[in-house]
Amino acid sequence: MFKNKKSIELLPTNSISWISAQVLFWLIFISIWLYFSPKEWSYSKDVSWTLINTCFYIVLVNVNLRFLLPRLMQSQSMIIYTSSLLGLGIVLTPIKIWFNTHFCYGDLLCPNWITDAKFHYISMIVLAAISSLVRIPLDWLTVQKEKKELITKNVQTELQFLKNQINPHFLFNTLNNLYALTLKKSDDAPDVVLKLSDMMRYMLYECNEKEVPLEKEIQYIKNYIELEKIRLSKNAEINISIEGEYQSTRVAPLLFIPFIENSFKHGIKTSLNNAFINIQFMITDQEIQFIVKNSKSDHLPGHGHARKVGGIGLVNVKKRLELIYPKTHQLEINSLPDAYEIQLNITTNK
Structure with missing residues (x-):
């Protein structure tokens, strides 16, 4: 899949603009998560639980954007990318379930751990997929803009030489x-x-x-x-x-x-x-x-x-x-x- 297609270039994820965008996104994400958290919890417990869960999403999204997605652009193999993303979700989900269960109930497993596992797994995969769908077109537009500026500069140089x-x-x-x-x-x-x-x-x-x-x-x-x-x-x-x-x-x-x-x-x-x-x-x-x-x-x-x-x-x-x-x-x-x-x-x- 994706054979003989031109790869999409990705911008560095350590740029100031990219880091700023991530900070803004995760602040909004935390605010939404706090809003939907259980009302019977104390504020400190609510914030702690939200930050713990957010850390898992941050790890997944950044591994996806920094390692998996660039590999996809290089290998042009959707199968490898999808398998890696699903595998990463499988690894993180039980760890996330253990933290949530231990934090909420003080036990190893909560009564509805299977349902929770499905929810957390699907939510992490969906968020990672959304991050890819957002980054690819944004980076493509940025790269195209830079290429256009470079072409314009080269054109001006060529025109100056010719005339x-x-x-x-x-x-x-x-x-x-x-x-x-x-x-x-x-x-x-x-x-x-x-x-x-x-x-x-x-x-x-x-x-x-x-x-x-x-x-x-x-x-x-x-x-x-x-x-x-x-x-x-x-x-x-x-x-x-x-x-x-x-x-x-x-x-x-x-x-x-x-x-x-x-x-x-x-x-x-x-x-x-x-x-x-x-x-x-x-x-x-x-x-x-x-x-x-x-x-x-x-x-x-x-x-x-x-x-x-x-x-x-x-x-x-x-x-x-x-x-x-x-x-x-x-x-x-x-x-x-x-x-x-x-x-x-x-x-x-x-």
């Missing part, structure tokens, strides 16, 4: 282009430095937030495109269009740039005629629709089959989408006869 990744090829190419411009004493060099500085500032400082204004994300994309244009052939056509109001829209940072990087990497070649990249944003109150379409470079002589759309950047952004927008995004990557097309829809709240 802080800087494309080394892009940075290297930009610095090379900047070096060439400075050698030519081009007037474009200061503008390149300014755009690159803005991009680095955005990546390193502003992207630490869970969400950023879509306006800044789009500006980052525009800077990226302008810097990439430096190395491209004049035959390459790059268009970006934005429809809708987006000033108040927020989105997770650096979600769109990996798709655009991929389109430049696989869709634009300096020797490819009529190469193009079309980028489109359509923003509504509840949704961001992002489409990037680029020409295929396999039309070049010597290029056979189309290159697969992918790469580490796209793998990372897919992971981020699953973590941040698990049920509120839709990603489609299509290979058309003459182009690649990526469409991403994200449900947002402004």
Whole structure:
């Protein structure tokens, strides 16, 4: 029984919260027991009898929670657990009957000892079973909460790692282009430095937030495109269009740039005629629709089959989408006869 099932983790029974809960429970238990004790007894006898009986229940419950129940979780055998619990009840019941009989009657056995034995045995087993039924779900909820907190922390760490990744090829190419411009004493060099500085500032400082204004994300994309244009052939056509109001829209940072990087990497070649990249944003109150379409470079002589759309950047952004927008995004990557097309829809709240 319980074979091939995931075991339930139990929390330590020596924690302050667990001990406090037990103390509170047994105080309530003693109060109830005192209330139902025989009225003809003196108060001191009543309290003594209650404490003696409570000690047996405390022993049984704690042996169950500290030893038997953890064994059940490890062995996954209900038969062993039930047998051990019933056996413990059989051992404790005659001792409990002897104490009660000696305390109440001063004899070895009371007239109704069989009935008393059944009552005490059943009551101990029921209380032990109740303690198990209470502890398992409570511990399960606590463990799940701790796991959720750990997962959340790991997710945040992973997201921080993914969004802080800087494309080394892009940075290297930009610095090379900047070096060439400075050698030519081009007037474009200061503008390149300014755009690159803005991009680095955005990546390193502003992207630490869970969400950023879509306006800044789009500006980052525009800077990226302008810097990439430096190395491209004049035959390459790059268009970006934005429809809708987006000033108040927020989105997770650096979600769109990996798709655009991929389109430049696989869709634009300096020797490819009529190469193009079309980028489109359509923003509504509840949704961001992002489409990037680029020409295929396999039309070049010597290029056979189309290159697969992918790469580490796209793998990372897919992971981020699953973590941040698990049920509120839709990603489609299509290979058309003459182009690649990526469409991403994200449900947002402004």
